[in-house]
Amino acid sequence: MADLLPGMNTQLRRPTSKASIVETRRFYRQQRRALSPEQQVKAARQLVKHCQQQPQFQSAHKVALYLANDGELDPHPLIEHCWQANKDVYLPVLHPFCAGYLVFVHYGPETLMQANRFGIPEPKVECHRLCPIEQLDILFTPLVAFDTKGNRLGMGGGFYDRTLKPVYQRPKPTLIGLAHDCQQADSLPVQPWDIPLQKILTPTQEFNL
């Protein structure tokens, strides 16, 4: 892929395969943060259209999404679509007792929210609103960068990798990464604990692994 692409933020050089994870993360975080509000709105709308065409999404009842942070592809229009289609939406919440893990809590239009330690709003943890991860049909993850092998680079907390380990290669949930097109890397380093994605959706592309 070319070093500089149209619309690419030119302040940082595209990392080579020898770049450290820290440099790679910095580059792709900056790329997604450099998108304009108009580009973000357009991408979020395109994502809804793209998801609606996916048979797996059409038949899903329980769907985990996230609230956008740090320039991530914004799933809010998709969340609204899920509500209208009577799908149950769940959000990741930092586990109240097990550091480094996530739980998934039901999210509706009236849910009371509180910010976690990263400033991301989360529903309050109430036992009856929790969904065991193996009962989710689709778990959409945010990411910082992806490659076409399904490798995912996240924010560096290891939250998704730890939480997804017990359901890796189980029938449910299907793991789908959501990203802007500018978050595609040629190749990402793989760590022993990384849980690969089964599919990646961008506003314009679909990668099935």
Ligand SMILES: Nc1nc2c(c(=O)[nH]1)N(C=O)[C@@H](CNc1ccc(C(=O)N[C@@H](CCC(=O)O)C(=O)O)cc1)CN2
């Ligand atoms: N939208 C969204 N929600 C999510 C995640 C995510 O990546 N995106 N997570 C995915 O795991 C979990 C939260 N993990 C996060 C890890 C780091 C930072 C972050 O902003 N780190 C700052 C340093 C903040 C600090 O140290 O206090 C930074 O790196 O600049 C945010 C979320 C659960 N919820």
Ligand SMILES: Nc1ncnc2c1ncn2[C@@H]1O[C@H](COP(=O)(O)OP(=O)(O)OP(=O)(O)O)[C@@H](O)[C@H]1O
């Ligand atoms: N299954 C696991 N068990 C124990 N530690 C883990 C596990 N998965 C990840 N970690 C630890 O978490 C740290 C961060 O991992 P990594 O850089 O892959 O996070 P990430 O995928 O970028 O973050 P996130 O999933 O929060 O977006 C690593 O240093 C690793 O030691």
